[in-house]
Amino acid sequence: xxxxxxxxxxxxxxxxxxxxxxxxxxxxxxxxxxxxxxxxxxxxxxxxxxxxxxxxxxxxxxxxxxxxxxxxxxxxxxxxxxxxxxxxxxxxxxxxxxxxxxxxxxxxxxxxxxxxxxxxxxxxxxxxxxxxxxxxxxxxxxxxxxxxxxxxxxxxxxxxxxxxxxxxxxxxxxxxxxxxxxxxxxxxxxxxxxxxxxxxxxxxxxxxxxxxxxxxxxxxxxxxxxxxxxxxxxxxxxxxxxxxxxxxxxxxxxxxxxxxxxxxxxxxxxxxxxxxxxxxxxxxxxxxxxxxxxxxxxxxxxxxxxxxxxxxxxxxxxxxxxxxxxxxxxxxxxxxxxxxxxxxxxxxxxxxxxxxxxxxxxxx
Numbered sequence: 001x002x003x004x005x006x007x008x009x010x011x012x013x014x015x016x017x018x019x020x021x022x023x024x025x026x027x028x029x030x031x032x033x034x035x036x037x038x039x040x041x042x043x044x045x046x047x048x049x050x051x052x053x054x055x056x057x058x059x060x061x062x063x064x065x066x067x068x069x070x071x072x073x074x075x076x077x078x079x080x081x082x083x084x085x086x087x088x089x090x091x092x093x094x095x096x097x098x099x100x101x102x103x104x105x106x107x108x109x110x111x112x113x114x115x116x117x118x119x120x121x122x123x124x125x126x127x128x129x130x131x132x133x134x135x136x137x138x139x140x141x142x143x144x145x146x147x148x149x150x151x152x153x154x155x156x157x158x159x160x161x162x163x164x165x166x167x168x169x170x171x172x173x174x175x176x177x178x179x180x181x182x183x184x185x186x187x188x189x190x191x192x193x194x195x196x197x198x199x200x201x202x203x204x205x206x207x208x209x210x211x212x213x214x215x216x217x218x219x220x221x222x223x224x225x226x227x228x229x230x231x232x233x234x235x236x237x238x239x240x241x242x243x244x245x246x247x248x249x250x251x252x253x254x255x256x257x258x259x260x261x262x263x264x265x266x267x268x269x270x271x272x273x274x275x276x277x278x279x280x281x282x283x284x285x286x287x288x289x290x291x292x293x294x295x296x297x298x299x300x301x302x303x304x305x306x307x308x309x310x311x312x313x314x315x316x317x318x319x320x321x322x323x324x325x326x327x328x329x330x331x332x333x334x335x336x337x338x339x340x341x342x343x344x345x346x347x348x349x350x351x352x353x354x355x356x357x358x359x360x361x362x363x364x
Contacts, residue, residue: 001354002032004087006078006101008094009039010046010054012220012246013190014271015093015117017046018166024049025167025347034085038074045248055081078104089113089141089357095125095133102136111357115144119289120153122266123194133157141357146269149290162353165291167346168274168338181281181327183214185317186257188250188272189264191222191243196263196286196308198224198231203263203313205235211321214258216241219250254279258327259320264288265308270295277301277338282330284316301333 003026007019019035027033027049034053040061044054057077059070078101082090090112092101098114105112114137124130137143137157144164145151151161185204189195197218204216218228218241225243232241247253250272254260260276262285269291276283277295283302285292286309298304303319305312320327339345 001089001358002085002087003034004082004085004090005033005035006090006092006097007035007037008060008097009037009042010035010044010048011039011042012045014166014268017271018117019093020044020046020048021167021169021343022347022350023052025343026350027051029347029351034087036078036081038077045246055085057081074100075104079108082108082110088361089354091115093117096129098140099125099129099132099136102139103132106139111141111361112139113142113144113353113357114140116150116154116268117146118268119147119150119266119291121149122289142353147289147291147294150268164349164353165294165341165346166269166271166274167343168271168278168341169343180256181258181331182256183211183321184257185214185216185259185261185320186219186253187216187261187263188219188247191218191220191224191228193224194265194267195220196265197228199308199310199313200261200263201228201231201235201237201241203310203317204241205237206310206314207318207321208237208240211318214321217253218243219245219247219253221245250275251279254281257281259284259317261313261317262286262292263313267292274338274341277334278341280331280334282320282327283334284313284320286313295338297337301330301337 010016023033023035034055036055038057038059041056041058059074090110092098092114094117102112134157140158142160142162143154143158144162145154146165148163151163154161187200254276260281260283262270262273264286265288267289273285273295285296285304286307287304288307296302296304303316305316
């Protein structure tokens with residue numbers, strides 16, 4: 001089956017990681033996979049299966065005038081690419097790209113699967129995309145979301161909303177020994193308000209004096225870096241908090257960290273949380289979307305806390321720091337708790353959907 005997949009870029013984001021993992025799984029199952037990007041043409045951050053083809057349209061670079069022109073060229077160029085690749089199914093990731101792809105496929109008689117990557121009840125793509133999404137999602141063959149709550153919201157736009165969680169490349173249990181773990185708390189994500197790293201810094205500052213052996217490392221980059229650096233200075237956390245930027249070896253960090261924290265204000269289905277659990281890393285996570293509750297069982301494989309509650313976050317950090325037995329329980333239960341998200345299992349869900357769509361096309 002020929003699959004043409006659209007995503008803005010293959011940069012270091014969560015949706016990009018999912019696209020890379022899924023594309024590799026599809027290619028390994030014999031599908032011909034083409035990923036189409038339209039950023040400035042940056043190199044893929046995550047490793048790709050050798051049989052996956054990447055087509056870079058470069059429709060977001062150049063001067064302001066050039067970028068404005070590229071914005072209007074996207075739909076006809078997408079349409080041309082779809083005709084050239086002759087896909088059996090088109091797959092699109094992320095709301096704005098989804099709208100552009102649905103517009104580009106009008107009249108082409110090709111099935112389109114659009115995948116939402118964030119909780120729509122807490123985030124809007126803004127005008128005009130929010131309006132266009134409500135109108136054109138009805139043309140999608142299927143809308144993919146990651147939780148039941150998100151599915152209920154999108155049923156107002158589509159008669160076929162399918163829940164398929166994100167995949168994880170699970171770690172083996174024998175590599176998750178607690179004796180190798182350090183007194184390091186890690187967090188990962190783009191440095192934006194969404195990720196709540198400002199809340200994490202405040203919470204960590206409340207417990208740092210009583211636990212001088214623990215340090216905090218936040219991996220990622222983004223527009224809030226200057227503000228976070230100022231906050232680190234103001235809270236006198238210099239030497240205790242690091243912002244090293246992006247990492248290409250996240251699994252190694254998760255296998256040795258003493259705790260992983262998801263402090264987000266909103267999410268879709270956080271890949272890194274599943275990866276942390278797969279690596280046996282004790283986790284603390286905000287209940288910022290219903291998908292978190294499908295991943296973390298409070299007191300069994302991690303701690304769940306109210307969203308944007310700094311005091312609850314600081315108390316949770318203190319429990320992790322002080323309770324070795326609790327960390328051992330979370331480390332033991334984490335990997336088993338996310339086996340249902342293993343790539344083979346998630347790829348099976350997608351494969352079932354592909355076959356259903358193919359059968360419908362054949363019967364028509």
